[in-house]
Amino acid sequence: MIVCHLNRRFKHYCLGALVLYIFVFYVFEVFHLFGTCPPQDPIDVVYTWVNGSDPRFLENLKFYVKKYDSWIDFSRYDDKYELMFSLRSLEKYAPWIRHVFIVTNGQIPSWLNLDYERVSLVTHEEIFEDTFNVPSFSSPAIEMHLHRIPGLSKRFIYFNDDIFLQSPLFLDDFYSPSRGFLVYLSTLLPPCSPECSWLFVADGHCDDVCNNPKCQMDGGDCDSNPKTLHGDVILDDHDIENITYLAQNFSHKLAQHETINISQLIQQHNRKILLLDKLRRHKTRKKTITDPYTASLQHTNRILNDFYGFSVRKVPAHAPIMIDKDIMNEMQRKFQKHFDKTARNRLRSVDDIQFAFSYYYYIIHEKKIAGIDQIFDKFDTDSSGVWSENEIRTVMTKLYELPLNDEAFRHFASILINCSNSDFVVTKNFVKKCHTLAQILETQFATEHRFKFELIKDSDKKLVTFKMLNSNLTQVINQLDDIRRNARKFVCLNDNLDHSQTTNNDVIQRLMFDFYTSLFPVPSKFELPQQYKNRFSYIEDYNLLMEKKHEKFLLACVLLFMILSIVFSKKLCKLIKVLVV
Numbered sequence: 001m002i003v004c005h006l007n008r009r010f011k012h013y014c015l016g017a018l019v020l021y022i023f024v025f026y027v028f029e030v031f032h033l034f035g036t037c038p039p040q041d042p043i044d045v046v047y048t049w050v051n052g053s054d055p056r057f058l059e060n061l062k063f064y065v066k067k068y069d070s071w072i073d074f075s076r077y078d079d080k081y082e083l084m085f086s087l088r089s090l091e092k093y094a095p096w097i098r099h100v101f102i103v104t105n106g107q108i109p110s111w112l113n114l115d116y117e118r119v120s121l122v123t124h125e126e127i128f129e130d131t132f133n134v135p136s137f138s139s140p141a142i143e144m145h146l147h148r149i150p151g152l153s154k155r156f157i158y159f160n161d162d163i164f165l166q167s168p169l170f171l172d173d174f175y176s177p178s179r180g181f182l183v184y185l186s187t188l189l190p191p192c193s194p195e196c197s198w199l200f201v202a203d204g205h206c207d208d209v210c211n212n213p214k215c216q217m218d219g220g221d222c223d224s225n226p227k228t229l230h231g232d233v234i235l236d237d238h239d240i241e242n243i244t245y246l247a248q249n250f251s252h253k254l255a256q257h258e259t260i261n262i263s264q265l266i267q268q269h270n271r272k273i274l275l276l277d278k279l280r281r282h283k284t285r286k287k288t289i290t291d292p293y294t295a296s297l298q299h300t301n302r303i304l305n306d307f308y309g310f311s312v313r314k315v316p317a318h319a320p321i322m323i324d325k326d327i328m329n330e331m332q333r334k335f336q337k338h339f340d341k342t343a344r345n346r347l348r349s350v351d352d353i354q355f356a357f358s359y360y361y362y363i364i365h366e367k368k369i370a371g372i373d374q375i376f377d378k379f380d381t382d383s384s385g386v387w388s389e390n391e392i393r394t395v396m397t398k399l400y401e402l403p404l405n406d407e408a409f410r411h412f413a414s415i416l417i418n419c420s421n422s423d424f425v426v427t428k429n430f431v432k433k434c435h436t437l438a439q440i441l442e443t444q445f446a447t448e449h450r451f452k453f454e455l456i457k458d459s460d461k462k463l464v465t466f467k468m469l470n471s472n473l474t475q476v477i478n479q480l481d482d483i484r485r486n487a488r489k490f491v492c493l494n495d496n497l498d499h500s501q502t503t504n505n506d507v508i509q510r511l512m513f514d515f516y517t518s519l520f521p522v523p524s525k526f527e528l529p530q531q532y533k534n535r536f537s538y539i540e541d542y543n544l545l546m547e548k549k550h551e552k553f554l555l556a557c558v559l560l561f562m563i564l565s566i567v568f569s570k571k572l573c574k575l576i577k578v579l580v581v
Contacts (some may be wrong), residue, residue, distance in 0.1 A: 180452025
């Protein structure tokens with residue numbers, strides 16, 4: 001009886017445990033479904049970092065600056081613990097990141113926990129295709145090799161160490177199946193010469209100030225037979241009012257049934273804006289000083305113009321960027337000559353390919369050619385193999401001005417009737433044999449974007465905060481307060497301190513450290529405990545120490561094995577003697 005009673009009680013316990021397990025399992029699944037779910041494919045983060053106050057680094061840098069008879073702002077390499085606080089923000093707002101790779105010239109941050117399994121140091125020698133180009137002090141040269149990191153995820157997010165997060169980060173901040181790649185853009189590209197905006201180049205009007213090599217000879221506008229056309233024109237929100245005004249001025253034409261579409265209105269508007277901008281620039285002629293970064297942007301833009309045609313382009317915002325390794329490899333093959341030159345530049349140069357700028361516009365400009373099969377399937381939404389009346393109407397909305405009128409229907413019907421002597425069904429084979437329709441469809445739909453993307457044109461007004469810090473203490477305090485008040489997802493604090501003002505700079509550095517600490521007071525797992533710091537500043541010294549430790553450990557293991565062998569061999573001999581006797 002007691003045994004049966006215990007068995008019954010045991011069954012009840014088992015049943016209760018099973019019910020509890022099922023309940024917890026479904027609660028977890030619901031939480032997982034509606035909560036913050038990690039992405040299916042692993043995503044890693046890559047940082048580039050350098051300690052510019054290291055004497056060994058500075059000595060090496062000065063050698064190459066002198067060798068190439070160059071000039072460089074040594075202060076731009078200063079380390080103000082930006083990476084440490086960026087990692088704190090990453091751990092707080094993006095815990096789903098699988099692994100962090102920190103690319104250095106071999107240096108080790110004194111505070112970095114090298115034993116943490118989610119972080120790895122990567123040296124330039126490990127990723128440069130041609131190690132002859134190492135050491136490199138050029139960020140464009142280093143960035144173009146990041147996708148070669150061993151073990152890196154197929155898609156990864158590249159952070160500058162002076163960027164940190166102020167709100168949760170998700171995968172769809174960079175890519176989603178519905179929106180494609182998110183392209184974060186900021187201001188228009190700086191002028192190609194002091195008096196010539198890129199807006200003037202290839203705009204159909206000859207501008208003498210643009211008729212120079214830097215502006216690619218005004219895009220051919222000053223030739224007797226211009227061969228170029230202006231590319232995409234990027235309009236700001238406030239321009240919509242002007243377009244509406246133009247539309248009202250054309251109302252009399254619309255009343256006379258003349259066809260005026262939005263592209264014509266935009267073209268008229270742009271001519272007006274360009275003319276006003278030219279007049280303004282001629283009145284306020286200013287000579288601008290071009291730094292290597294701006295010059296390399298112009299250089300990259302000229303390359304893009306050569307490959308894709310003239311277009312108005314914007315500079316990428318100061319935000320992290322997601323890189324697809326396959327796309328990066330394709331792009332480098334396409335622009336191989338220019339990327340090879342960038343890789344050979346040990347210092348920043350005016351003929352560098354700019355990493356984010358070129359990558360974003362490769363995604364934007366790459367096109368693919370679709371055949372009749374693909375075009376037909378695109379509109380055959382029910383996959384029936386036959387275009388229904390609704391599907392035909394969708395095609396017509398892409399070919400004719402809206403609203404669709406009787407003339408449009410008669411025109412399209414006549415094309416279909418001329419391709420058949422009897423009743424017809426619009427199948428894929430019918431479209432192929434109807435040469436007039438096939439030609440219209442190919443002209444309109446054959447060329448389309450290869451990658452799906454969405455432009456975030458004014459990201460610096462919504463999602464990105466960029467502050468250029470100078471040596472004015474009051475201005476810096478106001479800038480930091482503005483970040484506190486207007487929290488945005490991405491924040492970049494760029495160092496533009498005047499390093500002759502040492503007193504102010506010391507105060508500003510302490511102020512920045514306190515500011516970072518106020519936002520992220522809790523140390524991350526990427527850091528050593530505060531009372532410890534790394535013994536070595538370079539990975540080669542650290543690896544040498546670890547090799548010696550491994551050698552000592554191996555030697556100890558061998559000695560232990562030998563001692564145990566001797567001890568056990570004696571015992572074994574005694575045992576054998578006993579058994580024999």
